[in-house]
Amino acid sequence: MTEQEQALKVLRDQIDSIDKQIHVLLNQRAMCAQNVAEVKEQYQGEEVAVFYRPEREAQVLKRVMERNEGPLADKEVARLFREIMSVCLALEKPMRISFLGPEGTFTQQAALKHFGLSAESAPMATLDQVFREVEAGAAHYGVVPIENSSEGMATHTLDLFKRFSLRICGELELKIHHHLLAQENTDSELINRIYAHQESFAQCRSWLDTNYPQAERITVSSNAEGARLAAQEVGTAAIAGDMAVELYGLQILERNIEDQSDNTTRFLIIGDQDVGPSGDDKTSILMSAHDTPGVLYTLLEPFHRHAISLTRIETRPARQGGWSYMFYIDFEGHVEEEKVQSVLSELESSSVELKLLGSYPKAVL
Structure with missing residues (x-):
């Protein structure tokens, strides 16, 4: 055996030993996940127990990135843990995720990025069907596009939020390479x-x-x-x-024929649950108001007064006559925060209709 072969053997033996330790720890984590499922079923009931907690997942991934010391990049380590959590969650409760099909779309790629490879992907023919599938309980969650960095908002998705009674449970961003x-x-x-x-x-x-x-x-x-x-x-x-x-x-x-190299699409996770605060959250709302002088100032002024940053505002016809408009607004903060509650209370008194779409963790990956 040459000196190189001897040196490599020492390193490979170390890798084998580390792999064995990782394997043991992975199985220990999986057993903990099974125990979590048993506790939830015992105290919440098998039919109503909530197994997927977006805020908890976001907190875990952020801690992974914060404590990472390299040489692996922060997001690469987080992706590894994303898959570990996906496998463990499947032991608790296999997730069925609807998306705009057929298979091979960017929306499916986004679903796999957010939920991991252990989630079951369910392609739907239309965005309407994605919403219906989740609302009917046939899918646990859905993944829908909301905006693209070069082409703007997905207006059909906005219209569907008005029609369906679903919550936004999370978001993610995906670099789009055509x-x-x-x-x-x-x-x-x-x-x-x-x-x-x-x-x-x-x-x-x-x-x-x-x-x-x-x-x-x-x-x-x-x-x-x-x-x-x-x-x-x-x-x-x-x-x-x-x-x-x-x-x-x-x-x-x-490869990569898109006109803008940083072409990115933001996707939303839709479900029927309220999400607790993660510590770094967004809230989305829909408002409709009549087209009167100063209406936009009236709707936005409370955000300025309570020092809440807006991250997105989009205007759509409300389609209910009388030149009414619908405003889709994303802003920083969680609905459980006092200042957010104050703003929402003021808006309810000044707008024709206000619909809370959900508070959810900001995209981590």
């Missing part, structure tokens, strides 16, 4: 048709104008659907993400 995909051995110069969701076409408009100005652009319900079609048609390409490559057996003709 690839041009086609069948194996496709000549990129022979592409004459491209499938994509309308939002993806918008996010890749300049690149497409430069590289495929003559190609027909066909809008489909999702990028995954476009990838499925491209896998069946010669001379056709689709815009989609990494998940679609393996799922539909496609090759990547061009």
Whole structure:
């Protein structure tokens, strides 16, 4: 055995010993998770026991990142713990998560990022069905897009919050990288048709104008659907993400064709539970008010007076006649905080309607 082989053997033996310790600790953690489930079922009842606690999960992940000393990056360590928690939660109560399908969409990628690989993914044909599935109790939670850094708000999602009685339980952000995909051995110069969701076409408009100005652009319900079609048609390409490559057996003709390199989509987790404070939270509300002079100042002034920072405000027609408008507002803080309660009380007295969508932890990953 050479000196190099001897040195490597010492290190590999250390790795084997560490792996054994990690394995023991993982099983101990899993047994603790099972005990947590038993206690919840004993005191809360099996049917109503709450197994997934978004605020608790956010606190754990933040502590993981705060105590990390490297060489692994903070977020990489947090992702490892995300999967550990996902596996352990599945021992307590397997989670069924609905999302806008079919399989291979960015929304599914967001669902896996937030809930981990041990959660069951349930693709839905429309956003309406995602909301219905959660409201009916057929899915524990749903994942829906709310805004994109280059294209703005997902207005259909806003409209659905008005129709359904669900809570926002969490949020996450996902970097969106679009690839041009086609069948194996496709000549990129022979592409004459491209499938994509309308939002993806918008996010890749300049690149497409430069590289495929003559190609027909066909809008489909999702990028995954476009990838499925491209896998069946010669001379056709689709815009989609990494998940679609393996799922539909496609090759990547061009990577990262989005016009903005920092293209990011924010997603919301919807459910039927109220979420406790994590220490770093957001609150979202819907308000409707008549179009009268100074109405926006009247609605926003209490936030300034109580020193509450707004993170997002969006205006939509309320669709109830009389030139009424609906305001979607995100702001920092939790509904259990006194100053937030004061603001909400003032808004209820000045707006036509106020709907609390939920307080939830800010995105950690």
